[in-house]
Amino acid sequence: MFRLNLVCVLSLVWLFCSPALAADAGTPPRPTGLRGELLRTLDHIEQQTVSLEQAMPEAKFTWRPGKGVRSVSELYLHIAGSIYVILTDKLGREAPADVQALLMKAGKWESQTTKKDEIKAILTTAFAYVRNAILETNDADLDKQVKFMGQEVSLRFVLMATQFHSMRHLGQAIAYARINGVVPPWSKGEAKD
Numbered sequence: 001m002f003r004l005n006l007v008c009v010l011s012l013v014w015l016f017c018s019p020a021l022a023a024d025a026g027t028p029p030r031p032t033g034l035r036g037e038l039l040r041t042l043d044h045i046e047q048q049t050v051s052l053e054q055a056m057p058e059a060k061f062t063w064r065p066g067k068g069v070r071s072v073s074e075l076y077l078h079i080a081g082s083i084y085v086i087l088t089d090k091l092g093r094e095a096p097a098d099v100q101a102l103l104m105k106a107g108k109w110e111s112q113t114t115k116k117d118e119i120k121a122i123l124t125t126a127f128a129y130v131r132n133a134i135l136e137t138n139d140a141d142l143d144k145q146v147k148f149m150g151q152e153v154s155l156r157f158v159l160m161a162t163q164f165h166s167m168r169h170l171g172q173a174i175a176y177a178r179i180n181g182v183v184p185p186w187s188k189g190e191a192k193d
Contacts, residue, residue, distance in 0.1 A: 052177055063176070
């Protein structure tokens with residue numbers, strides 16, 4: 001005869017109930033498939049980008065590795081601005097009015113501020129913008145074709161491109177941080193002398 005002890009029963013209950021317990025009752029479930037995976041990677045990119053931006057001393061936000069190369073603040077603002085440019089142009093999403101004024105009309109996006117907390121808010125808002133774009137794009141629409149950098153690509157590719165671009169510049173931000181003696185927060189436990 002098979003007997004389950006209390007620990008086994010509780011483990012099985014926890015295994016099957018923990019996703020439901022973790023979900024907020026008022027929050028709709030995340031999409032599955034590609035859109036779910038894009039949201040998962042976006043969470044990771046946002047967490048690392050914002051935590052690294054916050055770890056950098058504000059006094060270093062005007063530092064740049066060389067003449068004609070983006071400064072620390074310009075780099076983080078570029079990450080946020082590119083999200084708006086790509087999604088506004090390719091998905092037909094309307095950018096917020098303040099973004100349109102600075103980014104698309106005045107062309108002063110990357111020079112708007114060097115203040116750490118203002119840049120954090122701009123990054124967080126831009127990541128929320130791409131998160132909403134992923135949530136609001138239907139699975140069926142992912143195959144729609146658009147022109148992107150001279151090629152026909154799917155909306156799936158466009159959503160992935162925002163993340164590729166952000167990750168590329170996250171790598172640049174990591175280099176900027178390391179040059180300035182800042183260890184990325186997620187790797188502090190792994191630091192090697």
